[in-house]
Amino acid sequence: MLNNLCMKPGDMISTYNVDFMYYASQLGWGNSVLCYCYYQGLSNQIQDPISIQEQGKPTLFQNMYALAMTIDHCKCHHARQMEKEAFESHSWKQGKASIFSTTTAFQNKANLSLAALSAKNSSFKSSPSSAPKKQPNTPRMNLSSKLASNGKLTSDKHKKHLENNLCFYCSAGDHKLDSCPKKQTIVSPKGYNASATASKKPSEK
Numbered sequence: 001m002l003n004n005l006c007m008k009p010g011d012m013i014s015t016y017n018v019d020f021m022y023y024a025s026q027l028g029w030g031n032s033v034l035c036y037c038y039y040q041g042l043s044n045q046i047q048d049p050i051s052i053q054e055q056g057k058p059t060l061f062q063n064m065y066a067l068a069m070t071i072d073h074c075k076c077h078h079a080r081q082m083e084k085e086a087f088e089s090h091s092w093k094q095g096k097a098s099i100f101s102t103t104t105a106f107q108n109k110a111n112l113s114l115a116a117l118s119a120k121n122s123s124f125k126s127s128p129s130s131a132p133k134k135q136p137n138t139p140r141m142n143l144s145s146k147l148a149s150n151g152k153l154t155s156d157k158h159k160k161h162l163e164n165n166l167c168f169y170c171s172a173g174d175h176k177l178d179s180c181p182k183k184q185t186i187v188s189p190k191g192y193n194a195s196a197t198a199s200k201k202p203s204e205k
Contacts (some may be wrong), residue, residue: 006041013072016041046071084177
């Protein structure tokens with residue numbers, strides 16, 4: 001049975017050792033024969049490091065057994081280390097991709113906000129309602145025909161306004177001088193501002 005016992009791909013050396021020791025205990029073979037049979041049943045990944053030992057392959061079963069266990073332990077540790085590094089590398093790449101995705105989303109949101117603000121400002125500038133409105137020019141009244149050379153109403157006009165209860169500024173009958181809507185745009189026959197003069201009620205002669 002020992003001649004046919006060998007490790008298959010994926011087998012653990014602990015399982016192989018249990019089976020080997022079980023059959024070896026029933027046969028009673030010598031140390032060197034057991035050492036040879038044990039070596040032949042090992043996997044290639046363990047046989048290769050044993051075969052290149054500087055001191056040569058062990059000739060005693062106990063030494064061969066200990067060396068095989070040491071090599072298997074180192075291989076398992078190396079495999080676990082490789083898995084750990086691969087996992088950390090994968091996690092780092094995922095974290096980097098997540099950060100990049102978050103940064104890109106934030107940048108896109110900022111660009112959209114800037115675009116919306118720019119469009120709003122452009123719309124505000126081009127809106128007709130935002131332009132300053134020009135005040136309509138109120139036509140000024142020419143009172144040169146109603147006023148004397150001193151800027152006051154003539155005697156006839158003054159008397160007529162008093163009798164008919166007319167405005168001393170625009171001659172309208174629905175309001176008085178104090179509330180005349182047109183007295184702000186007076187034109188004096190001599191070129192000076194007569195609004196202050198017109199605001200005062202002319203004295204009767």
